[in-house]
Amino acid sequence: MIEAVKLWNEPNNKSHWDFEVDEGWRMFANMAKLAGEAVKAERPDMTRVLGGMSPIDAGFIRNLEGQGVLDHVDVVAIHGFPLDWNHWQLDEWPTRYREIQSIVKHPVWITEVGVSTFGAEEVQEFGLRRSAELLLDLAPRVHWYSLYDLPKAWPATTRHREAEGSSYYRHFYMGLIREDGTPKKALRHFADYTPKMGICQWFHFEDHRLDDAVSWLKKLGVRKLRTGLSWADSFRPNADAWFDRQMMALEDFDVTLTFCFTPEHRGHKPHHTSPPLQAEEFADFCARMVRRYA
Template identity: 30%
Template sequence: VGWVREDVQWARIEARPGTYDWTWYDKVLNAHRTNGVNVIGVLTPAVGWATPEPGDSPNEVSFFGPDPDLYAAFAKAVATRYRGVVQAWEIWNEPENGIHWRPAPDPAAYAQLLIKASAAIKSVDPQVTVLNGGVVPFDPGFLQALAAHGAWNAFDVLSVHPYVDPFTPETAQIGAVGIDNVRTLAARYGSKPIWVTEFGWGTGGCERDPVGRTNEEAQANYLVRGAALLRGAGAERVLWYNFKDRQVPCYGLIRGAGGDEDYSQAKPAATALRVLSQQVAGAAPQGAQDLMPQQTLLTFDDARGWGPAFPVGKPPLAGSTAQVHGGSGAAQIAYQFTSTDNDYVAFPRSTATPLPANTTRLGLWVYGDSSGHMLQVQLTDEQGEVLQYRLGFLGAPGWQFLSTSLGGEVEPGNRITGGNGRLDGAVRLKELIVDDNPNTATGSGTIYVDDMVAFLGGEVYAQRFGTGGEVVDVIWSPEGSS
């Protein structure tokens, strides 16, 4: 492991204004340097005396947004002391989350905090890397607001936390949600490296998985699969959250029993991380490898077989030769989103199209428009249940293959009709949908789609990594595939 992420807590260092106690962090951070481990220092949370919240205990931690000038002064002091010891500074943690920024997320206030803290840090350590406070990237609206408030150039690396638990990395599309979504957004304002500074699955029932659907073996599997998919999607660095559980089983690689300094009870995920790091250390991702049989479902050589667009009045799906991936034509989709609520355009099949038996993944070639909107399909099974699947996000102009797993359980928000949340028996394609992302987005665009492909048989994934003329393929088949 080459990197760790440490909370550098203001209240522990400067519980009283102007009085600094560096004892703890001198010990911890210098130990990392001695062991050759790079550090991301997270400057969070605030201390009570630096916030405007009258109910804060002045010498204790606070998650209320602090005075940005006081925060910047603290950031400068810390960056001065640990210049050469800490390689990157992350400004707060999940500021889009009301738990971590109280009383409610405030992108304008956080933008000022980020701008001032970054400038203060760079004034004493110009070469250090500055990250935004890591955000859960499902809704890009907060990042868009940061850019609108002038903070996009205040950080060097885009930090994200693509939590998809309790769902599997494949069914939740961790690469598409965690990386593709924000990379398309970043291209509008200025591309940056993307670091995953938190991701993980808890064990035993915690936070996002209160019923304990993920056991320790599954956690280890998801770690390897999630990390491989995130790196394959373009994440420059990937950090697991977290190292050790407290009293109850959760995201840790080490069980919580025995106290904070007992590291003797490693979960299988600790071994998984060690082996993965040994195998791909220093290797660069070289792309996904296709190992499954494929069958073309639709060629889109013409627009026959599609009904009128919905809502009524939207332009229909039209045949086109302006951009073609294969064959003699493709389908053109022109959309216009005018509402700041959720807006979409759906293209139903005139007659639902049967998928080949044992289809376990579905993919489509897409020529994007840099909008970042979502492309989705609705499928219906032989029980009449209708489920919605996200193929991916609309990227830059040029052909891109978007695909989704059809295995596993669909999250509640994509269950269009009642049922068990899974596809049972014969499956048919019902609709193709362009959905705005975020829901407040407005505007128009044109994309092209071509060659819808069904992947047959047990799901198999492979991500290739290479270095020095050698390659390592990380290959797996999710549980339940046959």
């Protein structure tokens, strides 16, 4: 069921890692190395993926390589959203991909690519088709983000929220399916690209969309699914019961499982982006989840 584990998410994006606390990513590098070692000790053949870069930054990868992180992962991942957030054009995707491919010996996966319907559904429809044309023969793994729109009652995982203007609200329109469960225009094309194209869909704690998501993923012919288990959620009551339910529901897919989010009481700051006080605790969480679900 689990074909890969991913160590954190977008560590060079301040919405996911506080690199003002961790100048130079020294604490992140130590944490990633410990987690990579812990996963390998549990499952020597498990593919370990370095949390996807966003923005795509060769300097960031060279920094982590210099700190020895790439010796403890098997894949480097990147994320890109040129029609919504990045300062480059959609047709530049191959150039951005090859820039990273040229400086690492690892395979490079694209674990998030997507287009919002903030302005018009036709933009996403075009973006899906053009992204597939550009990427499916370029990268060994491509995950579309995402299946569902983010419910408007939930906060988006970002640092400035409403101060970001339209950039914040685009987070709520990334799905192929609206919050009410009705399909958008791009959904009718997605099955044209499966199973080669996967999906990235995050599930919140006790997410009400889980069973419907499984039905849609099977209907669309999806085989490769990226999702996550939150270290912070592991401290909630009944956390293991929810994790068990989520992973049982996803047992028919080839899952890339992301581990991230610092518990507030275990960080240098009380925030999910904070470097942990003890990096070994994150490594222990990764090992326990691999032991339980792999």
